[in-house]
Amino acid sequence: MPQLKTPVSARTIRPLPLDHSFFARDPRRVARDLLGKLLVRDPGARGPRLIARIVEVEAYLGEKDPAAHAAAGRTLRNAVLFGPPGHAYVYFIYGNHYCLNVSCEPDGKAGSVLFRALEPLAGLEHMAQARGVKLSGPKDLPQLTSGPGRLAQAFGITRDRDNGCDLTQPQSGGLWIGQDGYEAPAIAVTCRIGITQATEMPLRYVFSGNSFVSGGARYNGSRPKNS
Protein backbone atom coordinates (compact mmCIF):
# COMPACT_ATOMS: atom_id res chain seq x y z
CA MET A 1 0.00 0.00 0.00
CA PRO A 2 2.88 2.44 0.44
CA GLN A 3 2.43 4.38 -2.76
CA LEU A 4 5.86 4.51 -4.33
CA LYS A 5 5.07 6.51 -7.39
CA THR A 6 6.72 5.48 -10.60
CA PRO A 7 9.41 8.04 -11.50
CA VAL A 8 8.19 10.23 -14.33
CA SER A 9 9.90 12.19 -17.04
CA ALA A 10 10.43 15.87 -16.29
CA ARG A 11 8.55 16.55 -19.51
CA THR A 12 5.28 15.11 -18.18
CA ILE A 13 5.12 17.67 -15.36
CA ARG A 14 4.51 21.33 -16.18
CA PRO A 15 4.93 23.30 -12.99
CA LEU A 16 3.96 26.96 -12.83
CA PRO A 17 5.65 29.40 -10.44
CA LEU A 18 3.87 30.80 -7.39
CA ASP A 19 3.28 34.49 -6.73
CA HIS A 20 5.02 36.51 -4.02
CA SER A 21 1.64 37.01 -2.35
CA PHE A 22 1.54 33.25 -1.67
CA PHE A 23 4.49 33.71 0.69
CA ALA A 24 3.55 37.08 2.20
CA ARG A 25 1.43 35.40 4.88
CA ASP A 26 1.68 33.70 8.26
CA PRO A 27 4.22 30.85 7.96
CA ARG A 28 1.62 28.38 9.27
CA ARG A 29 -0.65 29.09 6.33
CA VAL A 30 2.23 28.98 3.88
CA ALA A 31 3.50 25.68 5.34
CA ARG A 32 0.10 24.06 5.08
CA ASP A 33 -0.36 25.25 1.50
CA LEU A 34 3.16 24.25 0.40
CA LEU A 35 2.36 20.56 0.93
CA GLY A 36 1.85 19.10 -2.53
CA LYS A 37 3.74 21.87 -4.33
CA LEU A 38 6.94 21.15 -6.27
CA LEU A 39 10.57 22.06 -5.70
CA VAL A 40 12.30 22.47 -9.05
CA ARG A 41 15.97 22.84 -10.00
CA ASP A 42 16.86 23.90 -13.53
CA PRO A 43 20.62 23.45 -13.62
CA GLY A 44 20.91 24.48 -17.25
CA ALA A 45 23.87 22.90 -18.97
CA ARG A 46 24.95 21.24 -15.77
CA GLY A 47 22.29 18.55 -15.88
CA PRO A 48 18.62 17.57 -16.13
CA ARG A 49 15.70 19.30 -14.43
CA LEU A 50 15.07 18.03 -10.90
CA ILE A 51 11.50 17.87 -9.58
CA ALA A 52 10.17 16.66 -6.22
CA ARG A 53 6.90 17.06 -4.37
CA ILE A 54 6.87 18.72 -0.94
CA VAL A 55 5.59 16.25 1.69
CA GLU A 56 6.94 17.64 4.98
CA VAL A 57 7.59 21.20 6.18
CA GLU A 58 7.89 23.15 9.41
CA ALA A 59 6.78 26.70 10.18
CA TYR A 60 9.07 29.12 12.05
CA LEU A 61 7.31 32.18 13.34
CA GLY A 62 10.00 34.86 13.39
CA GLU A 63 11.39 36.95 16.21
CA LYS A 64 8.85 35.74 18.78
CA ASP A 65 9.55 32.04 18.09
CA PRO A 66 12.39 30.84 20.39
CA ALA A 67 13.24 28.02 17.96
CA ALA A 68 13.59 30.31 14.95
CA HIS A 69 16.89 31.68 13.67
CA ALA A 70 15.23 35.07 13.71
CA ALA A 71 14.71 34.89 17.49
CA ALA A 72 17.93 36.78 18.27
CA GLY A 73 17.09 39.57 15.87
CA ARG A 74 18.57 40.39 12.50
CA THR A 75 22.17 39.31 11.85
CA LEU A 76 24.27 38.86 8.74
CA ARG A 77 23.42 35.18 8.64
CA ASN A 78 19.63 35.42 8.92
CA ALA A 79 19.10 38.68 7.00
CA VAL A 80 17.05 36.94 4.29
CA LEU A 81 14.40 36.04 6.87
CA PHE A 82 13.71 39.75 7.35
CA GLY A 83 13.61 40.52 3.63
CA PRO A 84 10.91 40.12 0.99
CA PRO A 85 8.80 36.91 0.90
CA GLY A 86 9.47 33.94 -1.37
CA HIS A 87 13.26 34.00 -1.09
CA ALA A 88 15.58 31.14 -0.14
CA TYR A 89 17.18 31.18 3.31
CA VAL A 90 19.96 28.59 3.30
CA TYR A 91 22.02 27.87 6.41
CA PHE A 92 24.83 25.47 7.28
CA ILE A 93 24.40 23.29 10.36
CA TYR A 94 26.36 20.73 12.39
CA GLY A 95 29.43 21.31 10.26
CA ASN A 96 27.93 19.06 7.61
CA HIS A 97 24.56 20.00 6.19
CA TYR A 98 22.70 22.73 4.37
CA CYS A 99 19.00 23.33 5.00
CA LEU A 100 16.50 25.25 2.86
CA ASN A 101 13.82 27.68 4.03
CA VAL A 102 11.57 30.04 2.15
CA SER A 103 10.98 33.48 3.66
CA CYS A 104 7.39 34.40 4.57
CA GLU A 105 5.49 37.47 5.77
CA PRO A 106 5.75 40.90 4.11
CA ASP A 107 9.14 42.59 3.67
CA GLY A 108 10.58 43.61 7.03
CA LYS A 109 8.92 40.88 9.10
CA ALA A 110 10.67 37.55 9.78
CA GLY A 111 9.04 34.14 9.37
CA SER A 112 9.84 31.09 7.27
CA VAL A 113 9.08 27.53 6.28
CA LEU A 114 11.74 24.80 6.51
CA PHE A 115 11.70 22.11 3.81
CA ARG A 116 12.03 18.75 5.59
CA ALA A 117 11.15 16.07 3.03
CA LEU A 118 10.28 15.65 -0.64
CA GLU A 119 9.00 12.86 -2.85
CA PRO A 120 11.36 12.73 -5.85
CA LEU A 121 9.64 12.73 -9.26
CA ALA A 122 12.22 13.55 -11.94
CA GLY A 123 16.01 13.57 -12.18
CA LEU A 124 16.36 10.73 -9.69
CA GLU A 125 19.68 9.52 -11.07
CA HIS A 126 21.15 12.98 -10.75
CA MET A 127 19.91 13.24 -7.16
CA ALA A 128 21.37 9.83 -6.36
CA GLN A 129 24.74 10.91 -7.73
CA ALA A 130 24.66 14.12 -5.69
CA ARG A 131 23.80 12.11 -2.58
CA GLY A 132 26.32 9.33 -3.18
CA VAL A 133 23.51 6.79 -3.11
CA LYS A 134 23.29 3.70 -5.30
CA LEU A 135 19.73 3.13 -6.54
CA SER A 136 19.02 -0.59 -6.56
CA GLY A 137 15.30 -0.47 -5.82
CA PRO A 138 12.34 1.61 -4.61
CA LYS A 139 13.52 1.13 -1.04
CA ASP A 140 16.48 3.43 -1.75
CA LEU A 141 14.41 6.42 -2.86
CA PRO A 142 13.83 7.93 0.60
CA GLN A 143 17.62 8.17 0.94
CA LEU A 144 17.49 10.90 -1.70
CA THR A 145 15.17 13.51 -0.23
CA SER A 146 13.81 12.36 3.16
CA GLY A 147 15.31 14.84 5.63
CA PRO A 148 16.29 18.53 5.35
CA GLY A 149 20.01 17.87 4.88
CA ARG A 150 19.40 15.12 2.37
CA LEU A 151 17.05 17.07 0.13
CA ALA A 152 19.45 20.00 0.08
CA GLN A 153 22.28 17.74 -1.00
CA ALA A 154 20.12 16.04 -3.64
CA PHE A 155 19.27 19.45 -5.17
CA GLY A 156 22.83 20.79 -4.88
CA ILE A 157 21.66 23.54 -2.53
CA THR A 158 24.43 25.53 -0.83
CA ARG A 159 24.57 28.90 0.84
CA ASP A 160 26.94 30.34 -1.73
CA ARG A 161 24.78 29.24 -4.61
CA ASP A 162 21.23 29.71 -3.36
CA ASN A 163 20.92 31.89 -0.26
CA GLY A 164 18.76 34.91 -1.05
CA CYS A 165 17.55 33.72 -4.46
CA ASP A 166 13.95 34.39 -5.44
CA LEU A 167 12.03 31.10 -5.42
CA THR A 168 9.16 32.55 -7.44
CA GLN A 169 11.40 33.12 -10.49
CA PRO A 170 12.33 30.09 -12.61
CA GLN A 171 15.36 31.89 -14.08
CA SER A 172 16.92 33.15 -10.91
CA GLY A 173 19.51 30.60 -9.80
CA GLY A 174 17.52 27.74 -11.29
CA LEU A 175 15.84 26.87 -7.97
CA TRP A 176 12.14 27.62 -7.63
CA ILE A 177 8.79 26.43 -6.30
CA GLY A 178 6.02 25.35 -8.67
CA GLN A 179 2.48 24.07 -8.64
CA ASP A 180 0.80 21.54 -10.92
CA GLY A 181 -2.72 21.39 -9.52
CA TYR A 182 -2.03 18.41 -7.27
CA GLU A 183 -4.43 18.29 -4.32
CA ALA A 184 -3.12 17.33 -0.92
CA PRO A 185 -4.45 14.10 0.62
CA ALA A 186 -4.74 13.77 4.41
CA ILE A 187 -2.50 16.15 6.33
CA ALA A 188 -1.19 15.71 9.87
CA VAL A 189 0.31 18.29 12.22
CA THR A 190 2.94 17.40 14.84
CA CYS A 191 5.63 19.02 16.95
CA ARG A 192 8.78 20.17 15.20
CA ILE A 193 11.81 17.88 15.04
CA GLY A 194 15.40 18.49 16.10
CA ILE A 195 14.89 21.65 18.14
CA THR A 196 15.52 22.37 21.84
CA GLN A 197 13.30 25.46 22.24
CA ALA A 198 9.51 25.64 21.96
CA THR A 199 9.43 21.90 21.34
CA GLU A 200 5.71 21.46 22.01
CA MET A 201 4.30 23.75 19.36
CA PRO A 202 2.37 21.95 16.58
CA LEU A 203 4.11 23.51 13.59
CA ARG A 204 5.21 20.52 11.51
CA TYR A 205 2.99 19.61 8.56
CA VAL A 206 3.16 16.23 6.78
CA PHE A 207 1.28 14.08 4.30
CA SER A 208 -0.13 11.38 6.59
CA GLY A 209 1.58 8.06 5.99
CA ASN A 210 3.66 9.23 3.02
CA SER A 211 6.74 7.04 2.84
CA PHE A 212 9.09 9.99 2.20
CA VAL A 213 8.26 11.81 5.42
CA SER A 214 11.28 11.89 7.76
CA GLY A 215 11.43 10.99 11.43
CA GLY A 216 10.19 7.41 11.33
CA ALA A 217 6.80 5.87 12.05
CA ARG A 218 6.20 7.93 15.19
CA TYR A 219 6.27 11.15 13.21
CA ASN A 220 4.67 10.32 9.88
CA GLY A 221 1.14 11.08 11.00
CA SER A 222 -0.13 7.58 10.24
CA ARG A 223 -0.40 6.63 13.89
CA PRO A 224 -3.23 7.61 16.27
CA LYS A 225 -2.26 10.42 18.59
CA ASN A 226 -1.93 8.26 21.69
CA SER A 227 1.26 7.01 23.32
Add this chain to the structure above:
DNA sequence: ATATCGATTATCT
Protein backbone atom coordinates in the same frame (compact mmCIF):
# COMPACT_ATOMS: atom_id res chain seq x y z
C1' DA B 1 12.65 -0.68 16.08
C1' DT B 2 14.83 2.63 19.15
C1' DA B 3 18.94 4.70 21.30
C1' DT B 4 23.32 6.74 21.44
C1' DC B 5 27.20 8.92 19.47
C1' DG B 6 30.80 11.14 16.42
C1' DA B 7 31.65 14.18 12.54
C1' DT B 8 32.76 19.05 11.46
C1' DT B 9 32.32 24.32 10.99
C1' DA B 10 29.76 28.89 10.70
C1' DT B 11 27.95 31.77 13.91
C1' DC B 12 27.30 34.07 18.06
C1' DT B 13 28.30 34.75 23.42
Add this chain to the structure above:
DNA sequence: GATAATCGATATG
Protein backbone atom coordinates in the same frame (compact mmCIF):
# COMPACT_ATOMS: atom_id res chain seq x y z
C1' DG C 1 34.45 28.30 23.62
C1' DA C 2 29.75 26.43 23.05
C1' DT C 3 26.21 25.41 20.25
C1' DA C 4 23.37 23.81 16.32
C1' DA C 5 16.14 23.53 12.43
C1' DT C 6 21.34 16.63 10.81
C1' DC C 7 23.05 12.30 9.13
C1' DG C 8 25.00 7.81 9.18
C1' DA C 9 27.00 4.25 11.73
C1' DT C 10 26.90 1.25 15.54
C1' DA C 11 24.82 -1.04 19.51
C1' DT C 12 21.13 -3.38 21.69
C1' DG C 13 16.15 -5.46 22.35
